[in-house]
Amino acid sequence: MLKNRVLLLLVAVGLAAAAGLAFVTHAPNRLLSGQAVSWAIVLGAGRWMALLPALPLVVGPFLPQSRAVHLVLAVSAAALAASLLWLAGDVAIRLADTATPSARTSFGGAFWLIEAMAALAAADALQRGISNPAARITIGAVLILPILAVIGGGAIDQLSIMKEYANRRSVFATAVATHLAIVGATLLPTLGIGLPLGVLLDRRARLRRPVFAVLNIIQTIPSIALFGLLIAPLAGLVAFAPLLGRIGISGIGATPAIIALTLYSLLPIVRSTTAGLEQVPGSVVDAATGMGMTPAQIFRRVEVPLALPVVVAGLRVTVVQAVGLTAVAALIGAGGLGAIIFQGLNGSAIDLVLLGVVPLVAIAITADIALKLAVTMLKMRSG
Amino acid sequence: MRRWLRDPLIWTGIALVALVVFMPALKPVFALLFPDQDRPLFEQDSFINLTLSHIGLVAASSAISVLVGVSLALFVTRPSGREFRPLVETVVATGQTFPPVAVLAIAVPLIGFGAMPALIALALYGLLPVTEATVAAIEQVPAGAREAARGIGMTPAGRLRQIELPLAAPVILAGIRTSVIINIGTAAIASTVGAKTLGLPIIIGLSGFNTAYVVQGALVVGLLAVVTDLAFDRLGSMLDRWKRDDVVASA
Known part of the structure; x- marks a missing residue:
């Protein structure tokens, strides 16, 4: 029944982080530590659809271990990493409308942990699915492109780290x-x-x-x-x-x-x-x-x-x-x-x-x- | 007597202790070397305190690193944990490309300023070389030795304790050495996040343009690292000799 204990562990850690830590935090200015923004706000108005790439990862541990499954899992993990980044940027844009200009929205612990788990899941799937190291690195590089597109497209410009960047x-x-x-x-x-x-x-x-x-x-x-x-x-x-x-x-x-x-x-x-x-x-x-x-x-x-x-x-x-x-x-x-x-x-x-x-x-x-x-x-x- | 005098571990050790204890007495020397400084000696805290606090931080974090790192490596080299080995190897390899400063700086937003983030960052970073070395060490235990132990009816726990760990010990020790030396250096930088270590005179000296402070902190922490490295070197050759005697005795 259980075919991939590694992925199961990564998913469990990701879910625990999502339940116990803040995804993004919001503070009145850059020096104060922020309050957690609830998942209900982050995922409201149909935005939960951005989490769809997580679905294959959750059922992944129970799927047969084939090359195709590993490739799907790697792509899903990369897509999840990009869409989480987009979600964080999106909530920052919505909070920026109502707040004062000095207010800051920052990544929370859950964001970093889930991103890390997604990266490890992608790396592990590529390692299991593709034996040629050069091909593995090439596919890995391609999988990073959506994340770069989210950053380059300005979707996270309202997040605090990008505001620091804009100022400097x-x-x-x-x-x-x-x-x-x-x-x-x-x-x-x-x-x-x-x-x-x-x-x-x-x-x-x-x-x-x-x-x-x-x-x-x-x-x-x-x-x-x-x-x-x-x-x-x-x-x-x-x-x-x-x-x-x-x-x-x-x-x-x-x-x-x-x-x-x-x-x-x-x-x-x-x-x-x-x-x-x-x-x-x-x-x-x-x-x-x-x-x-x-x-x-x-x-x-x-x-x-x-x-x-x-x-x-x-x-x-x-x-x-x-x-x-x-x-x-x-x-x-x-x-x-x-x-x-x-x-x-x-x-x-x-x-x-x-x-x-x-x-x-x-x-x-x-x-x-x-x-x-x-x-x-x-x-x-x-x- | 001659050999004793030529032993670099002993005289660098004496130099370290003497420098730490008698630093206040060197004030006139630093006044002479740095005539432009009003305060030629770092006196906000004693070097004895700073050294002990530095050693304490490194010892505590290294103890965690060794405990967790060796356990993790033993788990992924057992049949039940083998599946997790590629994951652990990925984490260890990627983690080591993270600059130690980055790990330290990341710990601050998660935990806050002070000794705690330094301890956790050092323990996490120190974990990587220990895990890597232990996996490699267990892996290079000759299959023949394992088979022979199984043949005479030793339990898996007995094989681990009496065959695998003793044979792997020198390589594990090398990993611990790397980890501790890196931690001594990172602990010095940890004074920028509020930990009380030998980096403090260096940081204060650098920001206040007091080169005398910088030299004092750098000399002590440099010597501390060299003495520790030499001590590990000695420990390693003792382990080798003990292993050889052991093999001869059991043969």
Whole structure:
């Protein structure tokens, strides 16, 4: 009778959240915590029809486990996620008509939990229904489109998080651009130092222990401490050589951020480069030597292609880590999405915090998925 | 005697305790290093208090992480829980792409400011590496060892306690190490949401342009992380040695 206990658990958690927590909350202004808006108001006047995609999910645990069922469940979960977002935006529009302009409608705990359950249900259905990881990621990307359409179409513009966005449109754009620029600027020295160092450690096994010991200790130091420890020496350096200050180097801001992020990024890149080269079978190298290839040719045509999937897997760890650490770098004045988050935390403005957190998480997850896809494709190419 | 002197765990440990206890005595040194500061030493709270509170927060959250993380991993590696394994793996993999700052910041709107959201955020985030490592550790227990245990008539509970957990222990410990080290760093950032930790002098120093405060907080929390990492390293090699002796003894 019961065929899918995982989906049953997700549905149960979603229903419990819907019963026990607020879907959206409404407050007189952005700093007060809101009152829950009842489901009767949210779903009134025929809007309950927006919940129809939940129906297949509720009966899903008892359906036979076929590919078609899994696909239907994945699509339903994605549709439910989009329609819940639309419902929240819709109730915000209706409450905005009667209330004062400073009134705010925000997402409640039930919204976040049900959205999370829907995302997990979609992921689980895709995992059960589709075995090819590249196809799974592609379908997953398509399933996100309705959510983007709801946001892009202006349906949630009256929600508090979007009002925070409307008030800070240019600040937000600058923050995202700065964030990505810092991550990008970190990758240059990271790859420039990390890749050659990784190759060197593959060739000189004796150096591995001391180098990895140092990189490990750096990785251990809390980010906020490393950022802080770089301020004084850099400020001293600039005071000593004012020319450095004129080209934009200073104790606070992007310079210490990029230095610290590079130090953190070295470990995953160096480790994966060395590991990638190490796992190239000796017999393959021997065969290439036998064919008369020079060491440089072997490196370029044999070792690099075979090591690449492992190196890109290390790059994935590096990028995801750097995206997160850049948020902390806002504390030393580097800007980026962290600046919005900490501004919100300082002012107890929860929706401002979310305006920083949501894109931050979205960037991290996108980078993670894109680089995972790259690894999968590289592995398929090299067999 | 020589070996004792060369042990990095011992001298970094001594350096940490000395720095925390004798920080007030270093005031003239910081006054010399930062001549522009009127207040060269963070004195709003003692470093002993901040360190103990920091350790307390990390210990409490890590204890929850280990308890829940190991139980969860054991559940999904049993026949009855196997169906939930892909779900748990998805949550663990996706959860780890969430930046720790984001988890901390999300906890505030749900729970409020203070030590509680920090504790819950740290416990949740710390759960992920522990679960991941435990699943991997149980998975790599040789099938032969399991079969042999079944062959001599051990119950599933006995197999878990006497075969699987001891063989998996070093990898589980590595996961706990990752979790604790991440939590030490995240706990420092947690002072931005109102938890009393070693991040406090850093945050106050950064917002008040007092680099001396920043250096003091950063040195102590950096040393704390390094000492903890070295201690886990030691614990790991002790576990390895104990496991080897155990195997030799039973052979």
